[in-house]
Amino acid sequence: MNVALFIPCYVDQFYPQVGMATVEVLEHFGVKHSFPVEQTCCGQPMANSGYTEQARPLAEKYVDVFDGYDYIVAPSGSCVAMVRHHYSPFFDSNNARASTVRERTMELSEFLVNVLNISCIHGRFAHKVGIHQSCHGLRELRLSPSSESCTERADLLTSLLETLDGISFSTLQRPDECCGFGGTFAVTEEAVSCMMGEDRIHDHLQAETEILTAGDMSCLMHLEGIIRRQQLPIRVMHFAELIAEAIQSVVPVETANKRNHR
C-alpha cells in the first residue's frame, strides 16, 4: 500500500510534532508512507473566505501532487473535508484523476478504522481525556454521530481511544458544540470566536478534562491560545500525539532502548 502523508500547512510549520506522531502511529500499524515534498495547502482559507479563484490553483496543485497514491492520509478532518466536499467548483465531475485523488484522501482516524480495520490499540494513557469533536470531521466527514441528528453513526475516534489502558473520558454538557475557530472567522468575528472558545474550555473544566484532544489542530490552536493566555490547567494534544504516546508507553524495553540510542 502506497500511502502519502498530507500534512496541513499550518501543522507542517507550527505543529511538526503532530505530523511526526502521525508517522509513528502509521508505522506502528505497518504502513509504508512517503511525504510528497511539493505539497503546500489545500486552499481552504481562500475558499472559506469566498475567494474561489484564489483557491483554484491550490486545488489543482493538490491533485497534481497526490496523484497516483493508494491513499492520502491527513491528521485533519477539516482539510480532508475541503478536498473531498469542496473541490467541485475546480474539477469537472468526469475528471477521473481529480475524483480519484479526492476519494482517496482520508482523515487519520477514518483511515485507521475503515481502511486498516483497527478496532483495538495496544497502549496505555492513564488520563482523563476530553474529546473535542471538530465540526468538519463530525458533520462533513461523519466521523462520529452529531447530537442534532437521529441517524446512527459509529464514533471512530472514541472507538479507538477507549481501547487504551487507563484512559477515561470527561462528560461534556454540550458534546459537540463548535469551538469557534472557523478559519478567518477567528479573526473577523474575534469577539464571538473567543467567547465560543472560552465556553468550550469551561465545559471541559467542569468535566475535569486533563487532556483535551481533537482530530484538528486548528481547533486546538484556538483553544490552546485561550488556555495559555488564561493559564488554565488543561493540556492540548492532537489524538495522533495521544495515540503515539500511549503506544510508546507499552513498547518492549529493548525496542525503546534501541530507539533512544538511534
Add this chain to the structure above:
Amino acid sequence: MSHPLLAEQFISRRDRAAWHDRSLWFVREKRDRQANDVPEWEELRKFASDIKQHTMSRLPNYLEEFERNAKALGVHVHWAVDGDEHNGIVHSILERHGVKRLVKSKSMLTEECHLNPFLEDRGITVIDTDLGERIVQLRNEPPSHIVLPAIHIRKEEVGACFHEHLGTEQGASDPKYLTEAARHHLREQFLAADAGITGVNFAIAETGGFVVCTNEGNADLGVSLPKLHIACMGIEKLVPRSKDLGVFLRLLARSATGQPITTYTSHFHGPRDGCELHVVLVDNGRSQLLQSPEFRRSLNCIRCGACMNTCPVFRRTGGHSYESTVPGPIGSILAPFRDPDQHTSLPFACSLCGSCTDVCPVKIDLHHQLFAMRSRLDHQQKLGGTKKLTMQLASSVLRHTWFYRLAGRVARYSLRWLPRFLIYNPLNGWGRQRELPSAPEQSFRRMYEDRQRKERP
C-alpha cells in the same frame, strides 16, 4: 453596521450574552428530546424535503391550483410582486372597510414588508397580538428571532416596559403576573379591532385552505371577532395536498420550540358567514431565488427557527446583530441574496460548523449555502479590503513550494525572536485574547527528511 461590530457590542455585556446563549440552548435541547422521541425523524425530514423540492419544481402550477380552489371557497386572492404592492393591497382592503384598528398575529412576511409603519403612517392602529411581538412592538424595536421575537429581553425589562405602557406595578417581573396583564390588555384590543391579519404557515393547493400555527390562540381570536380577515403569505408557503400537513406539522413545533405540536393549529377554508377573507400572495424576490440552482433550496424553509436556536454565533450575538428580518443561518442566505450590499457580512457570521444543516427539518444544506454565498459575494465584487489582499498574497505564496517554505521559515523565526509587543500589536486580531502557537525551530518536512535519512543511511 456590520455583524462583527454588533456582535462585539452584544458580547461586551458578557453575562447577558451567556444568558441568551443558555436560553436558546435550552430550546435546542428540548428540540433534541422531541426529535429523538420520533423513531422516523430522519425519514420525516427526508419526506418534507422531497415534498418541498417537488412543490418548488412546479410552483406556478400549484399556485394557480391554490388560487382556483381558494376562490371557489369564496376567498379573495391577491398577488403582490413586492413588499410595496403587498402593503398597498392590504391598505386598500382596510380602507374599503373603514378599518381604524387592526389586530395582527405573528407574520414574518408583514415584518419583511414593513407593513406596520406603512399602515400607521396612514392612520391605522396596528396591534401585534403575539405576546413576544407585542413586547417588542411596545419597545419600538424589531423582533430578534422569528419564533421567539422577544427572546433577547429579560423579564425585568418586560416588567419595566409593561409598567410604562400597561400600568403594571413598578418592579414587578413575575412572568405569570405580566402575562396576565398582557392578556387583559390584548383582550381589549381584540374586542375593539375592525380587522384581523394573520400570517400563513402552510397553504394547501388542493383545497385552497391554509393553516396558521400559534401557541397563544391569538390568531384565532384575532380573526374570529372582526368580520375581516387578511392572510399574508410568501409564495413558498405552499404544500400540494392536505395529507402533506401530516409531515410538516410533526416537524414544525418539535423543531421550533420542542413541543410535539403547537397549541393551536387553525385551518381556514373560506370566510365565515357574513365575513370576508383575503389572501395576499407575495413574491418579493422569491422567484429570483427559485431561479438560482445554488440557493433555491432556501425556499424550503418553514420558518421554525431551529437553525437560530442551534447556531453558536446566533446564540451569543442575538438576532439584532444580523439587521435582517430573518436573522441567523437562513437569514444569512436570504438577506445577502436579495441585497448583497446591505448584508455582506452575514455569510461570514458563521464558523461553518454545520449544526444548522443537521437540525433543519426540511434538510436545507444551510452551511453549504453560506459557503457558496461567500463565493457569490466575491463574484459580485462585494468583497474587498485587506482580507482579499491577504488571501491573494497567501494564494501566490502557496502556489510555489519554495515560496511557502521560505514564508514558513520567516514566520517561525519572527514568532521566535520578535519582541512580544511587536507580535501582539493592535492589528493582531488573533492575539487580543489568545496566544499564538509557540513556533518550533524546524518544520515537519525538515524533521521528516532527517528521520528518513537516519532510517535509510
